[in-house]
Amino acid sequence: MNPVARRELQERFRTLRSPLLLGAWVMAAGVLTFLAYVYARSTAESSLSSLGYSSLGSLFASASMGRFILHSVLLGLLTAVVFVVPGQAAVTIVGERERQTLPLLQVSQLSAWGIVAGKLMSSLAFILLLLIATVPLLVIPVLLGGVTVANALSGMGMVIGTAVTVGALSMWISARAKSVQGAVLGSYLVAVALVIGTLALVLAEVLLVGPDPEDLGPTRIVAGAPRDAGRELYSAWLNPYLGLVDASSNVLDFRPDVVDSPYTPFWQVLVKRQGYAAQSINDLYSEWGAVDVVPGRSVMIEGEFGMRSTGLTSSTATSRSVAPIRGALWVRTLVFEAVLTLLALFAARRHIKVPRRRMRILRRKDVSLAS
Amino acid sequence: MIVEFRAVDKRYGKVRALQGADFTVPRGATVGLIGPNGAGKTTSMLIMTSLLARDGGAVRVEGIDPQKDPRAVRRHVGYMPDFFGVYEGLRTREYLEFFAATQNIRPIARPAVVADLLALVDLEDKADADVNTLSRGMKQRLSLARALVHDPQLLVLDEPASGLDPRARVQLRQLIAELNRMGRTVVISSHILSELEGICSHLAVVDHGRVLAEGRVDEIRSRLFTGGRVTVRIDEENAVLAEEVLRSQSEVSGVTVERNLLRLEFAGDDLASARILAAVVAAGVPVIEWRVEAAGFEELFLHITGNGDGVVGSPEVKQ
Numbered sequence: 001m002n003p004v005a006r007r008e009l010q011e012r013f014r015t016l017r018s019p020l021l022l023g024a025w026v027m028a029a030g031v032l033t034f035l036a037y038v039y040a041r042s043t044a045e046s047s048l049s050s051l052g053y054s055s056l057g058s059l060f061a062s063a064s065m066g067r068f069i070l071h072s073v074l075l076g077l078l079t080a081v082v083f084v085v086p087g088q089a090a091v092t093i094v095g096e097r098e099r100q101t102l103p104l105l106q107v108s109q110l111s112a113w114g115i116v117a118g119k120l121m122s123s124l125a126f127i128l129l130l131l132i133a134t135v136p137l138l139v140i141p142v143l144l145g146g147v148t149v150a151n152a153l154s155g156m157g158m159v160i161g162t163a164v165t166v167g168a169l170s171m172w173i174s175a176r177a178k179s180v181q182g183a184v185l186g187s188y189l190v191a192v193a194l195v196i197g198t199l200a201l202v203l204a205e206v207l208l209v210g211p212d213p214e215d216l217g218p219t220r221i222v223a224g225a226p227r228d229a230g231r232e233l234y235s236a237w238l239n240p241y242l243g244l245v246d247a248s249s250n251v252l253d254f255r256p257d258v259v260d261s262p263y264t265p266f267w268q269v270l271v272k273r274q275g276y277a278a279q280s281i282n283d284l285y286s287e288w289g290a291v292d293v294v295p296g297r298s299v300m301i302e303g304e305f306g307m308r309s310t311g312l313t314s315s316t317a318t319s320r321s322v323a324p325i326r327g328a329l330w331v332r333t334l335v336f337e338a339v340l341t342l343l344a345l346f347a348a349r350r351h352i353k354v355p356r357r358r359m360r361i362l363r364r365k366d367v368s369l370a371s
Numbered sequence: 372m373i374v375e376f377r378a379v380d381k382r383y384g385k386v387r388a389l390q391g392a393d394f395t396v397p398r399g400a401t402v403g404l405i406g407p408n409g410a411g412k413t414t415s416m417l418i419m420t421s422l423l424a425r426d427g428g429a430v431r432v433e434g435i436d437p438q439k440d441p442r443a444v445r446r447h448v449g450y451m452p453d454f455f456g457v458y459e460g461l462r463t464r465e466y467l468e469f470f471a472a473t474q475n476i477r478p479i480a481r482p483a484v485v486a487d488l489l490a491l492v493d494l495e496d497k498a499d500a501d502v503n504t505l506s507r508g509m510k511q512r513l514s515l516a517r518a519l520v521h522d523p524q525l526l527v528l529d530e531p532a533s534g535l536d537p538r539a540r541v542q543l544r545q546l547i548a549e550l551n552r553m554g555r556t557v558v559i560s561s562h563i564l565s566e567l568e569g570i571c572s573h574l575a576v577v578d579h580g581r582v583l584a585e586g587r588v589d590e591i592r593s594r595l596f597t598g599g600r601v602t603v604r605i606d607e608e609n610a611v612l613a614e615e616v617l618r619s620q621s622e623v624s625g626v627t628v629e630r631n632l633l634r635l636e637f638a639g640d641d642l643a644s645a646r647i648l649a650a651v652v653a654a655g656v657p658v659i660e661w662r663v664e665a666a667g668f669e670e671l672f673l674h675i676t677g678n679g680d681g682v683v684g685s686p687e688v689k690q
Contacts, residue, residue: 356424
């Protein structure tokens with residue numbers, strides 16, 4: 001094992017802080033998931049009864065609840081990553097500088113890559129532990145239905161991918177920072193720019209240059225051929241939330257939900273990217289009745305809502321084709337994150353590779369002798 | 372030569388830290404880099420240990436250019452900076468084991484390496500103490516052990532004795548002398564010149580980024596001072612006779628008498644001193660003590676920097 005990572009983990013897990021944090025995390029995640037469940041259940045009950053259906057146990061309601069819970073948990077995890085990882089990774093290299101241990105590593109047989117890799121491993125190890133500890137919570141939505149194990153796993157994959165990227169960016173900031181405080185602040189700014197900044201970019205692009213909603217709409221689906229939606233929403237590639245939503249759900253799965261998923265605003269962007277109007281699924285439903293879309297295959301328009309759960313849909317359904325006209329967004333997001341990660345690691349390595357033109361330790365030493 | 376510096380330049384912005392620095396470190400020597408703060412000692416050491424890039428000139432450590440193959444150089448160099456890097460919550464043994472791991476020492480060999488080093492620096496009874504709780508002198512010895520973890524041929528020690536109490540200083544000096552006896556080449560810097568006396572076989576006098584003098588300590592001395600001073604202790608009854616004999620010697624330039632002590636100044640090398648002694652003994656004066664006073668490092672330094680090539684010596688040699 002990388003000696004740097006090993007030592008950091010030793011240091012981190014020797015104190016009581018880590019188990020306490022882990023306990024608090026599992027507790028908080030459990031409570032939030034439970035609250036999501038309670039909310040989803042009561043919302044499902046009330047909307048079903050307003051539609052005239054009282055059977056809470058129907059697969060339909062339970063699938064909606066499953067989606068709501070999975071989507072809430074995944075969005076929560078991604079947000080937690082943005083809050084936890086910079087705090088962990090930002091202190092690593094600048095911390096060695098402040099403790100004056102960096103030159104001791106630099107004169108060892110460790111390469112600059114070895115130091116960077118060890119630091120990345122140790123700062124991600126803790127968040128990975130936290131994420132693994134929340135895996136059991138994902139079992140709840142999978143058991144409720146409406147989502148697949150693959151949805152949950154790929155969502156988790158996107159969260160981990162984003163954690164690695166945020167960790168690498170924070171390390172780059174850490175390698176060039178002059179103080180721990182500066183590194184932490186800078187890392188949070190970069191992390192916020194990655195998730196919120198890019199989201200603002202997406203909104204700007206949608207509003208300014210995106211496909212015109214007037215041109216698009218359910219009619220295009222009914223007409224059968226996906227229309228050309230103009231140019232790609234490139235800014236959407238950059239946003240980890242959109243990548244997560246794309247990876248863990250079917251964007252063109254126009255399914256009326258009794259509990260609105262927290263993914264809904266993201267879906268509107270992603271649906272728009274696929275050339276369809278950014279309308280909520282309930283709009284589609286009110287226009288068509290129940291709609292079930294298998295992306296790339298067909299749209300089934302049902303005559304009656306309740307038939308879905310009775311299994312009698314096939315006799316009355318008519319099929320329309322809905323095909324994604326653009327490739328999966330999450331792949332592009334992952335590629336973007338991978339490139340960003342590599343660039344950040346290269347930059348971090350450049351800052352600690354020796355021989356250097358200038359050793360920052362020199363200035364520190366002068367200060368310490370003067371004091 | 373284990374280290375060679377040839378016309379090495381290093382600038383920090385407008386400040387010229389090294390200006391054509393030239394010196395060599397012979398294998399097996401203990402070389403003192405002496406000079407005031409800011410003279411270029413630490414810069415030279417950072418270049419030697421592959422941490423800092425030079426702007427000009429040539430550097431070889433074990434025949435390797437530290438800029439071309441820094442990792443190969445690091446295999447031969449143990450570096451002890453003038454600060455002690457601490458990791459919180461590590462015990463002394465774990466601290467050394469960690470640095471052994473960073474030097475690619477196999478896990479199976481580490482416990483033995485660490486045990487040997489702890490014995491060498493006399494910290495065996497502190498093996499399980501938290502590093503943070505060690506005294507400054509102990510930390511300094513641990514730091515030295517850390518520099519030795521990969522058994523390097525060359526030890527580069529930057530101001531190792533700074534901030535130590537007298538007892539810790541003596542221990543450190545003994546340790547460095549012991550390491551030199553074990554065959555290590557040592558480069559050691561200090562701005563407290565008296566610290567290095569007695570342990571250095573060679574000197575490189577650095578000021579304003581230039582090496583003003585280098586070589587064996589006795590050679591530098593005899594080059595600078597074409598003569599010397601001798602304190603002679605004799606039987607008080609023979610003082611007059613002794614003074615007469617001494618004054619008659621051509622090399623002797625001055626004699627003062629103070630009861631049974633005679634101080635004389637003479638021109639020439641150690642052999643001249645021996646000839647004068649022989650003459651005194653031949654005249655029948657029983658010589659109880661014949662002490663040649665060598666110039667101390669401070670005196671050497673002031674002499675070199677004061678007269679050296681028009682370079683004005685820095686008066687801020689701290690004591």
